[in-house]
Amino acid sequence: MLTEDQRERLEVVLVSPRNPLNIGAVARAMANFGFGRLTVVAPYAPHWREARSAVGAPELLTHARETATLADAVEQCTLVAGTGTLTYRKPESKVVRLPELPLLIAGELARGVRIALVFGPEKHGLTREDLSYCHVLVEVPTDARQPSMNLGQAVAVCLYELAVRACLSDLSPQETAQKPGAPSGILDLVAGLVEETMRAAGYSPRSMQAANRHDLRLMLRRLALSEPDARRVLGLFRRVLWRLKPKPGIDDKSY
């Protein structure tokens, strides 16, 4: 079983949920399985905190965070796990089947880091853009004839799996000794700086910028940079950028 402290470091993130009843059902499932931290990204209904379906968990909604973007929501997290089925997706990130998630999560939680479990909007689930902020795509193994789950039910199934099976005693000390990765917020800083550098170096034509940004986010998550690594990369790119940018008072032509 997960400890209270480990549960506190797991954040459930809902991206653009439309129906407050579903948000309430998510809060109820979280309370059922002993999780308390909820973040709602760009919710559709302003009064989502008052969902009557949050039976036994209204204070969980009261204390939930609201952020404008997924990047803001997962800024502090070292492992970001998006959820969905593979039926309509060609995954670009690493795929983990839900029954394998507890071992992965337990290993990360044992390192003392923060983790996010991310769920997409009711209609279509997480977009390709959303998934570029995720280190792994967690596949809920549903029937190919009816793969799409109700939001509250998907959260209940995932949290049940984690609450019941994330058993730390299964992990060898070797597995937990690995260095924790860099939090998402630092990866986004790196990505921003690399992009600025590409622009300053005239490397990336304007038409390619969105696609490059997407691929860059995915690549940085695949690399599994540690926080010191990420800070080293930041330092290097800051230096390069400083050299690339025209200095005030010096005529560009003189280069």
Place this chain on the structure above:
Amino acid sequence: MLTEDQRERLEVVLVSPRNPLNIGAVARAMANFGFGRLTVVAPYAPHWREARSAVGAPELLTHARETATLADAVEQCTLVAGTGTLTYRKPESKVVRLPELPLLIAGELARGVRIALVFGPEKHGLTREDLSYCHVLVEVPTDARQPSMNLGQAVAVCLYELAVRACLSDLSPQETAQKPGAPSGILDLVAGLVEETMRAAGYSPRSMQAANRHDLRLMLRRLALSEPDARRVLGLFRRVLWRLKPKPGIDDKSY
């Protein structure tokens, strides 16, 4: 994974569900995990088949059975598993934690019998009376501070566990060689006949009849009678009853 034929022999039974939206959500979860047989016992709303929440599964509702009693719903089933938490219950039947259910179910399904997974009404779950029709109580391991689950979410969690983990390859031939138990309908016949016999023998005072009936149902399920055993018991009690009852034309006083 369960085969199509095994999934066909697992029946989801909802006892007196109040909200058609929950019935629809149950149908959706069943379709998500590849189960198709639903029975609704004494539903509150007459138009429950039209629930709009059955996304991707309206035909499952159309083909669902409706029965007046739980006894009718599980008549053909050899293993009846009620669901709930232990927080408000002192269980009278055998208790199985949800993560242990797949092995039990797989063993039964391998014998070719029918199984029912029974869920109680939204407000209070299965009653003591309902549970006397069940061979086991399946405990969903929820947090003691908020044990009560939403109906659709409880069904999703149970079916996920069964769909993902009921793995027949884990069973030794010895375990599956055991004789299948008698279907619930035959146990109810035995119970009815025993009760009639008790009455005819003047054994059971009228005030005790309901309590005796309850205990008898539980006892017959604990015994795990095979179908031939149950038929032998039926034969014996029919004979006893025939001897006990006054014959027409013969004066009672002559005995």
